[in-house]
Amino acid sequence: MKRPLAVAALLGALTVAAAAGTYTVQPGDTLYRIATRAGVSVDALRAANDLPGDTISVGQTLKLPDAAAPGAPGRPPGAPASTPPRTPAAPIATQRVGGVTVRTPTSLRAGEAFTVRLSGTDAARATVRFPSEVGEDVRAPNEALTPFGAAGEYSVLGRVVLGKTTPVTYEIKVGDATLRGSIPVTGLSQRVQNLNLPPNISKKLTDPGKAAEDAAVNKAYERRTPQAWTRPFQPALRTSAVASSFGQPRTYVAGGPVLYHYGLDYPARTGTPVTAVNDGTVVLAGTYPVRGGLVVIDHGAGVTSLYFHQSKLLVKVGQKVTRGQQIGLVGTTGLSNGPHLHLELRVRGEATDARDWYNRLLP
Ligand SMILES: [Zn+2]
Structure with missing residues (x-):
């Protein structure tokens, strides 16, 4: 095509x-x-x-405006801040298999979400796997993925688990034809940060309710529902809060295990509105020992967004929400040492850098 x-x-x-x-x-x-x-x-x-x-x-x-033109007009009131990814997207490689055109990124970094794009009338019949996930510390490795999309333009989402630096391999089958390839991965090169949290905060890591909390969230990651969004993702705060520390390796207490920070932290005042990053269904809404006031939205296609530490929740489990709809208020509940929104955007349960999602056409 x-x-x-x-x-x-x-x-x-x-x-x-x-x-x-x-x-x-x-x-x-x-x-x-x-x-x-x-x-x-x-x-x-x-x-x-x-x-x-x-x-x-x-x-x-x-x-295309003149690159030399000074200062573009500001965005209209109420419009979300446009937060670009940290690095410009890498070039795309184009190949063909079984009459389907396949587009993949040519390089990736740890914690990046990416898209394998499939074009052509047979694209909906393709199956995509990522065999390099076998043996990695990743949820649902090497799952057989069917593309989502319409009208000859389909996509499958990939994710690079934090800590990974070996290539991502892919296998795309259309009928009897198979295409295999690999994409190099670079690490984030962040030094371990020792938080040395005071006991009154760190004790939440050993809260007896933590196992049930983790189980509830893990169950949300297992959902596989149809893609619920048609517009790009947008930031969860309407303020121009600067996010930090995605993928940061941390210890929470002296001598404790090194854990990755799976989200972005947006400092904001308690009571600041938190909004849905895109359309979806609320699958968790409650207060938990570590994540505090938590909302989890299932956007379909294996994508979930999580909003931690809220002071108040304004949505209920089962409720459909639309992009930009207020779901709660910023707070400092759970394992938190000051008011902020901790936002996660996960692909089949693995954390990706939410900044890579903003302003994308689809997904
Ligand atoms: Zn955080």
Whole structure:
């Protein structure tokens, strides 16, 4: 349906396209990626095209603002802050198997969520596995994944477990045809942080209720429901809070085990509204010893978002929520030493850097 080289050729041609002032949206593009390649801000790109949000469509023609133009207009009131990923997305490799065009990233880092994109009329019949997960400390390793999507454009989500630095391998089957490949992974190079928490906080790690808490969350990770979202993910706070410490290796008490920090911490005042990062169904809403006031949303396609330490919860289990809907208030409940939102975005139960999700076209 599409020539394998189409994307690579377009990426190469973008500098030319930038000079010409327009760009046609390709599968896999996001506002952030297009803006980065054109050397402009996401806000400037949005303003130049009168885009109310982050949604763009394949085939849409975007005006590219002049890279040298000073200060783009600010975002409209109430719009979420656009938080770019820490590093621009790596180039995409394009291959074919059984009549299906496959697009994969060419490099990954620990804790990154990524997309294998499958295009063509037979793409819905493909099965994708990640055999490198066998033997790793990862939930549901090497699961046979069926793509989600529609109209010949399908996706499967991958995740790189924190601590991993060996390549991710993939195996894609369409009928009798099989494509195998691997993607190199770099680590996060963070030094272990020793928190030395005071006993009144660290005692929550040995709370008798912790096992039940972990079991409830693990059960949520096992859900496999259809993709519930159609728009990009957005930050959970409307303030421009700066997130920190994703993937940070930590000890909580002197001499304790090294554990990864599976989420992003957003310092904010108690009572700040917490909003859903995308559409989904609330599968947990309660107060727990470690995570405190916790909401877990199932977004389908194996994706869950978790919001810790809230002072008040405004949703109930089973409730459907939409992107941007308020679900609770920031607090400092559970294992926390000050008001903040701890946000996690997990793929089949494994933690990924939420900043990689914002501004993506799909997922
Ligand atoms: Zn945290």
